[in-house]
Amino acid sequence: MNAIQRHFLGWDKPFLPAVAKWLQEHYLDGELASSSKVLVLVSGQEVARKLQNILVGNASANDNAIVPPAIKTTSQCLDRLIDASLQIADSITVQIATASVLREMAHEELYPIVGVRRPHDTDMVAWFALAKQVCSAFSTLSGGGVSSDKTTWPEHAEAVLTDSARQQFDTLHVVQQNLQTQLLKDGLSLLEPSRLLLLDDDKQIDAGEIEHVILVGATDLSGMAVQTVNKLREVGVSIDALVRAPETEQNSFDAHGCVKVSHWLDATIEIPDENIHVAGSPSSQSAAVIRQLDRISDKYTSDQIVIGSTDEKLIPIIQRHLSGHSIKSRFAGGKAAVEMPVVILLQALEKLIATKSFSSYASFIRHPDIAKMLKLKNNTLQALDDYSKQFVPEFVDEIAWQVPGRKIHNIELLITLHKQVFEMLHECNSIQHKRSDILSCAATIRTFLLAVYGGETLDKTDQKLVSLQKVFSIIDTFDATSEHVSEQLGLVDIPTIIHLLVSILEKATIPEYPNPESIETVGWLESMVVDAPCLIVVGMTADLVGGNNPGDVFFPDGLREALGLETVDRRLARDAHAVTAMQQMRNESGDLVWIVGRKNTEGDPLTPSPLLMCCEDAKVLAKRAKRLVVSIEREDPEVPKQFIPEQEGSGIPVPAPSDYMHDPVEKVSVTAIKDFIACPYRFWLKHVLKLRVKEEGGSELDPMLFGSLVHRAVELFGIDTSVRDSEEEQVIYKNVSSCLDEAVQEMFGETVSGAIRIQVELARVRIEEFAKHQAKSAQDGWRILCTEEKHKAKVEVNGTKIEVSGIIDRVDVHQDSGKIRVLDYKTGGPTANGAHYKKQDGMWIDLQLPLYRLLLPKIRKLDSYDKSDANVSLGYFRIGDQESKAGIDLLELPDQAHEGVGAFIDAVLSDIQRGQFGEVPTNPAPKYSDDFAWICQDNSIIDEFEGDN
Amino acid sequence: MKRFERFEIIEALAGSGKTQELMFRFLRLVKSGVDPRTILATTFSRKAAGEIRDRILESIAQAVLDPDAMHQLMQHVPELDDGQVGCEALLRELTSSMHRLNIGTIDSFFVKTAQSFSDALGMTPGWSILDGVHEDEVFSSTVSSLTSDPKNTEQFAKLLRWSKSGAKVPVGKTLREMQRQAYNSVRDTEPSAWLWGKPFNTMNGIDLAKAINTLASCSPSFARHATDLIKAIDKLARCDWKAFVTSGMAKNIRSDKHDYYGNDIESEIVSAMQPLIQHAIGVLANRLLEKNKATHSLMHSLNESWSTAKHEAGLYSFDDVTFRLSFIEVMKNLVELQYRLDSSIDHMLIDEFQDTSLTQWSVLKPIVDEIHQAESDRSLFIVGDVKQSLYGFRGGEPALLRNLPERLDESVTRKLDKSWRCSSPVLHAVNTIFEKVHEAKLLNDYACDAASEWQNDFIHHVSAKPGQVGNAVIQTAGVDPRGLKTELALSIEKVVEIVADIHSHAPTAEIGILVRGNTKQQIQRIVHALRTNEPHAVPASEFGGNPLTDSPAVTVILSALLMADDPGNTVARFHVCSSELGRHLGILWKSDKADETFETVCRTIRRRLNAKGYAEVVSDFAEELIDSVDDRERLRLWQLIEFAESCSKDIGPSNGLRPSEFVKLVKKTQVPDPASSLVQVMTVHKSKGLSFDAVVVCDLNQPIWKAPKAMQLHDDPCQPPTCAGMYAGDTLDKDIPEYKRMREELHTQQVNDALCLLYVAMTRAKHALHMVIPARKSTNHLKKLDGLLLQIIGELQAQDPDKIVWTANGSDPEWYKTFAIPVEEEKPSQIGEVIIRPPKEVACCHGHGIASASPSSLEGGGKIAISERFDGKTNVGFGWGTIVHYWFEQIDWLEGVVPTIESLMVSAPAQDAALLGEKGLREAAVSFTKALRSSALQKLLAKPEGNVSVFNEQAFAVRVEKGTQFAEFTLKEHTDVQGFIDRLVVFYDNEGKPQRAEVIDWKTDSVDSSEIESKKKHYAPQLASYRFAVSKLFGIPMGKISTSLVFVKKSKIVAVA
């Protein structure tokens, strides 16, 4: 077996160009055929791409093209050697098959990996999640060149295991065997065992055309890669390891060119103090980046600068700051696939089908791609809001919108919309939340997507196309699920399959089109191999190497160590070498800046990375340590240049009524008056501009709607002349109670949500109270004369007339005395006195009841009655939630209040008529105004006196 | 050298430097050879944990640098007896293991443990912590599934009706409230704890009617008695049992007082009332028992559906994690624990132990016990202060700390009685109040016992820095002569006065304004009042910051989002239209709804949100407002952009969010406003772990005792409750002993809580402490904290307004004169314009900005029709294509021999063969052999004369400059084109110099003759790129390279120019 040739390419120059040069000198001599004999192994996809770019670029400088050698990552190195006659199952197929295999297993069998809770048979989402976990364990093992069968492990590794871990691996092994059996039915092989088969001691590997393998900067080869390389050596393949270090460092690397862990853990890394900067929050870290860019902007062009971040969460924030300074940037990692509109749409569909909730429906139709298809207009959306607000539907179904009895503005728009949506969903058969096999689910999702996007022709570089490609390629794989697997998997539904699809896409990214004018931003792994002369690294916290892999229940670090898998120490050693090399490369010429963050995006404190504290000299180290843990309590966030104008503005003005034209107010309703008294400005917003917030209702009635329901029930009772005079509490209760049911029907239709049903029961409690007091009132001789009297009266103010209108809930007359009692039903709030008059300062705060007096003459049925002040009383019939808040509650105010009321009414009406709305809102705000808080800039602080109600 | 105690308990009063103690202990352990990984240190917040980590490193670094510091450190860490050398070694050890330190919150330790045990705990793979946003979502879906079960409807209604909130309308909110109060208690206890009590006997309807009649037939001799009798009968008729037994004659009879208004109640009445009283009590008691039962059953169902929902979503709260750990008892198997956590836990340092809950304790206990019993050198170091136990409402159990010395025999308790934080006057106030607290008359006897117990725990506080100036006063708020202002308004005015005064004298002083709870939005009110105070506006904010909606500019942008989502939201629409943003968007306020511009604007915003996300859209809007706002607003706008950028990290892609949901998030999230971080308003709970130069405590005029919803009874405070239930006033104390004991326990606890709260609030002050109480005309405030204060200082009488009621010894009202103004840290300079130059030429080797493309991506002008490409039928076509290509690859020259169908089928690569299936494969083979037999292909594949080479599947890669044209396709960027040429034939001259070349591309599409032209056009860019590549590879001029398409199914060869 020939030895591995190590070549130390130095670290004071960019590594990959040196590698390219070396390759061209040694193996790629221009002979077309020579390339195919070479296999170049690199540490990651990005390095592969870069190396190839350099090779092509070098050739291009000589006006040449090249025959590129195969450049693969070390984790792929085995896969091209696997026997071509084996059909290897792809990872998605394996995940699906694994789920099906797991589900077949009994709880006792699975216990070591699911613990106390085995997923429910039909909970496919859980099975897929478990399958994902299990599959990743398989690939971790095979990455180390280790089988899932622990009897094949080295003795010391098996010895590490605890009882429960032993059982875990036994189970995993059984799962893998079952899985292989399952897949074999379709002639498929599992990747991991196939890999291991190649590495089998007794077997020779077939290297095919390959004669030379070149390891490029592979400082932490996996167990599998090491074994592969050794196997290749056995069959005479030559191995060269290109090491990113000078010859003098040869003792720091092992025979394969990997870092010697113990050496690098103790290595000294000299980083000049001035290269290290400390910043607090992500925002300050970003500002520090900008400062650095400012410092070096004369020296470098955009392509020579790279920003690396050890925490990918920081990248969007850094980019945001860059763009705030009009600096273009590009994240080499690309945009997350799950953020693409097509994926968002699928998730909206998932939610709609899974929940059929009204809110999921409302967001589904708002998805721009759906809205476009439906030609959705604002008035339809408004109608939908109105509908939701009035009917509080919890769910949508095909017969929605069929509510009897009540008029909805633009309901026909909704009916059309509804038809369209359901037709589309029907067409792709997706609305029935029916379970079927995975194949037909996949077909349905495809049909749906084609219905939405089928008409488009897209550019191949379009991110939308790339996202569609990713989605469809997963659907293709689902489509190719074999009958065996599909059968064993059993029935699934569309939401589950979409969920699975999205979870497969979780890590996928959509690359951004390259642009030489953008500064590249990269993650930590890429930062290590960047060859740009200027590199700014942000983050550098202790989390970078981390402790245990969170959530990795199968591989604690101790076991990893024993199995030769990647460990914290190995990562740290690898990084120590990388940091050294990064620094060395830029010592002579170039810039390397480390910006150490003290806080993460959540504002939690961070600990600096040990890598920055590897100084030789103890004093230097001490100074460094002190600097890195400096406390940054308070910091002034910096706003990028673009957001700083020449001079301060005067703030956002509160809109002034005088800036808006309106005709004098001609009508006002009695219930609006109290709003005017409380705040003329907000009255203007609410009653003159008629501004409304239309939010979709929740799944239950808000106090307003609840009030209307109770109101309607007692109103129905008041209309029914056959019982309304009854003096029997029970009779009354029975009647109002059935009126309540009638009202529910009328207002909300046949199906109401569970929460509303409970609320209806709560309304019934109030009706009990009502019945008690109604019976008493009847026993006292009061009879209902009329209800729901809607009237208006003209009042003369300022020489013109203003119309006052109102609906009187109910008028009672006393059968003996002929006295009149005007009652307004109230389901909440204070007493009539409290609501109308503030004793402390002797001010009227509402005029509703006094104004009813103006309307009385309009009621025909009262024609024959004495309507003088002395004969009329005004008040509330309170239907509250507690005994103390129920009953007839008459307005009884001190005389001086009554004396002033006429003048006060005139003054108020006159102000309204003349449009005296003030220029600013009253402060603090009265309670009714929360909707207007933003316009009024009152910070939602409401008047304390009203705060309690 | 003194060895440290193996089991040490530190009672640390506020500000006595417990962080230091923890740090010293940590250093001692490491210096004496302990592997830092085996030390588990837990503390109260992530911030505190970070601070300990920093201080450990800092102190040792300082010692390395400065001999004085070293000697000082050596006093506390005697193990450092090797001086400089030892310090250096320790520093190295610590710096190299920063990433391994187990210093964090107890929650984070539990989460880490649970992650390593997810399988055993049966947790969903890949689970994460449930945050506020998701919690609401999961909870409301739970509510909806609970309520949708018709079986529950009536029970719910009944319960809601019974529960204190009465028949309040919102069902979800009420359930949420109940969940807060009773859920944990139900979950953590045996059902028997809730289902105690035997039903009481009551009368049936007939007997009851009779009894009432009997009572009604009584004719009392006294007028008062007669009126009361009528009232009583009315109450009975209305079934208002509670009112009946708690007032009038019935009340007196019940408490064996047989007189009423000075006259004996006649025996006839007494005996008529007695059965009715018994009945009423019975009904009330039964109702309570029933209510417990119903609550239990409801919370039980809630528990089931809620935990299922969370489990399915893979989201668990910290509480769930703790509960699971305690339930499954993974901690008991220490071998396993060590395996999974990668190190053993040999030493524990627990901070704030008084806040440990019973559930948390049951997780920790096995480790603590194990360490305690171990032979080896393992140790425990526990720090706490029962006086600062504020987390009773979250289950914190100070009794655990009290009982600890007993549990850990051999343990040593050390008291830290020196405060490094508070000035002497502040400590004088603390000592004065808490050393006499038991003398104050509290609510009743058992409450006084609680106070005495509290006082027993109290030790006299001594200042470690006696020279520190300070001021501590109790002072009254003003009054409003007209009587229109509320107590709250008046006390806010006072607070503003005090704070404005301090702030104007000591502008760099940190001031904390502490309230008990945020009732009546008082925090926001105080902030608002300070900010708008004339003439000294004080920049203040809520601790942790206010939601960004405190900025009018931010709300305009949010309105724009809401408007786009809900075009019918006219409030939002008007808000936008009346602002600069409306002008920018080109929408004016019109009340008529059909407005084309408005329609387009809304649609565009929705589309952009979906495609670009919130940050982008918000950023654009913000730019439009920048010119009109001031500095603070600008910062808020920027913070909104950053918020939009980062929120998607927690909730998944934000562009799937409805604007209304986004706005909800903004409203919910506090964002610190740095301009006002010196003066902060907060609840006492939030102030834990903080300190301020001056503290103003207001909101003391609240009752100590508050009626709760649920109660518990502990026989042993360190064990789960033996009894639990709902609260129902004091009516039943006499009749149900368990109930009474629960009330007593609760009472004690509330007194304890109130005292802790007061203690924590007072001890936050470094220099000055102001306690604001209302001025009162009467002394009816005994049962409130302010009354308590007055009692202790012996001023229990009416208090004049605007007066200093009490001043601590040594107070200096002008303390701020000597208040050292810390030097302003040098602010980083404003960044000017940064211009990054683009590269002059595209760098040839960095590969930066170089696109990659395959030749086939050029076909069709680089465009793809979705419906054609993704209909799912093309895959088979692909398989067919790959196999045919493979077969061609095996042929250099066709010397007349056509391979057999069978041999072809066998040789086909497995993966693609599988795609076609047996039948498809055969078809492909048949079609392939047919093509080979055609004269066109026979000719094409026949070996020509001369020096010629054939290259099948020839790989190439070539750089193509921006703007290069391949047929009708123009490259937009510099691109590396790489791919394979199906068949390349190169003709050489005699010297072996390439002369010309033929490029062949196999096509397996089914084509009509009529389609050939369009196909030619379609593939032309691809072939042009091959020609380009071949010319670069072999140095053959482009003109000498021919390119052809071969449509295999038609056996047709088409030359493409």
Ligand code: SF4
């Ligand atoms: S990087 Fe840090 S130290 Fe350097 S100029 Fe910027 S803020 Fe100042």
